[in-house]
Amino acid sequence: MKKILVIQGGGRARGNTAQLIDSFAKGAQESGHSVEIISLVKNEVKGCLGCNACRYGKPCVQKDAFNGMIPKIREADCLVFASPLYFWTLSARIKAFIERFYCLAQEDPNPPLGRYEKYPVKDCALLMTSADNFFWTFEQAVSYYQFALVNYIGFRDKGMILAGGCGDTNGKPQIDKTEHLQKAYEFGKRLYAQGGEKN
Numbered sequence: 001m002k003k004i005l006v007i008q009g010g011g012r013a014r015g016n017t018a019q020l021i022d023s024f025a026k027g028a029q030e031s032g033h034s035v036e037i038i039s040l041v042k043n044e045v046k047g048c049l050g051c052n053a054c055r056y057g058k059p060c061v062q063k064d065a066f067n068g069m070i071p072k073i074r075e076a077d078c079l080v081f082a083s084p085l086y087f088w089t090l091s092a093r094i095k096a097f098i099e100r101f102y103c104l105a106q107e108d109p110n111p112p113l114g115r116y117e118k119y120p121v122k123d124c125a126l127l128m129t130s131a132d133n134f135f136w137t138f139e140q141a142v143s144y145y146q147f148a149l150v151n152y153i154g155f156r157d158k159g160m161i162l163a164g165g166c167g168d169t170n171g172k173p174q175i176d177k178t179e180h181l182q183k184a185y186e187f188g189k190r191l192y193a194q195g196g197e198k199n
Contacts, residue, residue: 002192004028005076006037006127009083009094016129016166016175017084023181024080024127024161027188035188038069040093045069047096054103056117066100073104078123078158078191081145085130089140098148119153125191126160127184129175133164161187 006025011017025035043065053061060067073079081098083091105117126145130137142160149155161184167174175181 002033002077003075004033004035004078004080004191005072006035006080006082007094007097008037008039008041009081009097010041010086010091011084011129012173014173015084016163016173017082017127019173019175019181020127020129020161020163020184021080021082023184024082024188027185028191029188031189031192033192036072038072040091040097043069045093045097045100047092048099048102056105056107058103060100060103062100066097070104073122074120076122078125079155080125080127081149082127083141085128085132085137085141088137090128090144095144101153115152115154119155122155123158124149124155125158125187127163128160129163129166129180131165131167131169137164138162158191159187 006021008017008021021037025037028035045066046062046064049062051061081090081094083094086092101119104119106119108115108118111117126142128138128141142162145160150157161180163175163178163180163184165178166180
């Protein structure tokens with residue numbers, strides 16, 4: 001059994017992103033994994049101040065929800081980042097959450113090229129929704145995920161569901177009219193299947 005922590009970075013309570021998460025979680029739970037969902041709408045996490053007070057192994061000086069999440073982050077086998085597409089990238093809430101990983105860093109006297117420190121090694125995945133579905137719709141979001149979480153922090157990418165074409169931004173969620181919910185369910189179900197491949 002794996003511990004999967006889903007970070008929900010925005011969206012409406014029963015919106016496209018929430019439904020995508022629910023389908024993913026159902027699949028993962030049916031495969032015997034434990035899934036916890038943390039909403040950053042309900043749990044405020046502010047962006048990093050760059051004050052360096054947390055270096056190395058000290059808690060962040062900001063009094064918000066993040067320090068309470070640290071044990072959950074450390075215990076998780078996989079962190080799943082879930083966000084609606086806001087201005088062609090991840091939500092500001094997700095970005096702030098990732099910035100605060102700074103206090104999880106450990107000193108690395110000989111870091112690999114492009115890194116300054118080392119972080120806990122985790123698996124990660126990306127779930128995203130958007131109204132648009134152009135070939136370039138998710139390019140900035142995927143680029144940030146790849147460079148920040150995989151290349152820099154060093155997480156192991158388990159794949160992503162990029163759910164485009166989920167309806168008008170002013171209207172009701174329409175993800176149920178697409179195949180994305182079924183794909184998210186299957187993704188969750190096979191995330192740690194033996195011999196499974198990235199989506």
